[in-house]
C-alpha cells in the first residue's frame with residue numbers, strides 16, 4: 403500500500419484497475435460530503451469502506467454504481483472514464499449493487515426480479531432465462547421460489563434474492579468479465595447467525611462472479627470476514643488505509659475509536 407496525504411493507493415497486487423478516482427468530490431449545497439478522494443482498486447481485491455454514520459460511504463457506492471455523478475474530480479471503472487449516469491451509458495461497466503434493503507419490485511415475481519437484466523435481451527428464450535435464474539437462486543440456497551412474490555418470502559430470503567440478482571451476468575458482456583460488486587451495509591440489523599450466513603454469501607457471490615468487491619459496513623465481523631483491505635472515511639476524506647490484519651491491531655486514533663466504539667476520539671459526527 404502506498405500512502406500520501408489523503409491518497410490511498412493499494413499496490414500490493416498490482417494488476418488491472420477496477421476503480422480509479424482522481425480527487426473525486428461531491429457536495430450537497432454547502433455540505434462537502436467527499437473531498438478529493440483518491441482510491442485505486444485492482445482486479446480481485448476485496449475492500450471495506452468504514453466510517454461513522456453520515457461520512458459518505460453510501461454516497462461513494464452510489465457514485466460507483468452510476469446512480470450519482472461527482473461534482474468534481476474523475477472516476478474510471480475498468481479504465482473507462484465515467485461521465486454519465488449508468489442509465490444514460492451505451493456501454494455501461496459491469497457494476498452490481500446489492501442494497502442494504504433488498505429493493506425488490508413488489509408486483510414482480512422472484513423470477514422476474516432476478517432475471518430482468520436477461521429479459522431485456524430479446525435473443526434469449528424464456529426457458530434459458532428460467533434455467534439461469536433457477537441456478538442463481540439455488541446458488542444462494544433458495545429453491546422453488548421463482549413464482550412467488552417478494553412479500554411471500556421472509557426478510558432474510560429477500561436479501562438472498564438480491565444476492566442471486568448480483569449473480570446474473572448480462573449475456574452481451576464478455577464471458578470473462580470480472581464484475582465490481584458493491585454491498586451497502588449487507589448485515590445491518592441482522593442477528594449474528596444471519597450475519598454469518600450473509601458474510602458467507604458475499605464471499606461465495608464474489609467467487610462465483612469472479613469479481614472484485616467493496617463492502618460498506620459498520621459491523622466488525624462483516625468487515626473482517628469479507629475484506630482484505632480497509633479504508634476509513636471521515637469528514638469527506640480517507641483518514642486511514644491498510645490490510646484487514648492492520649485494521650484489527652492499529653492504534654491509529656480513527657481506527658481505534660471506530661473499532662472500540664469510543665465516544666472520545668477524533669470522530670465527532672454531528673448527525674448523531
Ligand SMILES: Nc1ncnc2c1ncn2[C@@H]1O[C@H](COP(=O)(O)OP(=O)(O)OP(=O)(O)O)[C@@H](O)[C@H]1O
Pocket residue numbers: 430435453454455456457458459460461462673
Ligand atoms: N440526496 C441528498 N441530498 C442532500 N444530502 C444528502 C443526500 N444524500 C446524502 N446526503 C448527505 O450526505 C452525507 C453522507 O450520506 P451517506 O448516506 O453517504 O452517509 P453514510 O456514511 O453512508 O451514512 P450511514 O452509515 O448512516 O448510512 C449525509 O450528511 C447525508 O445527509
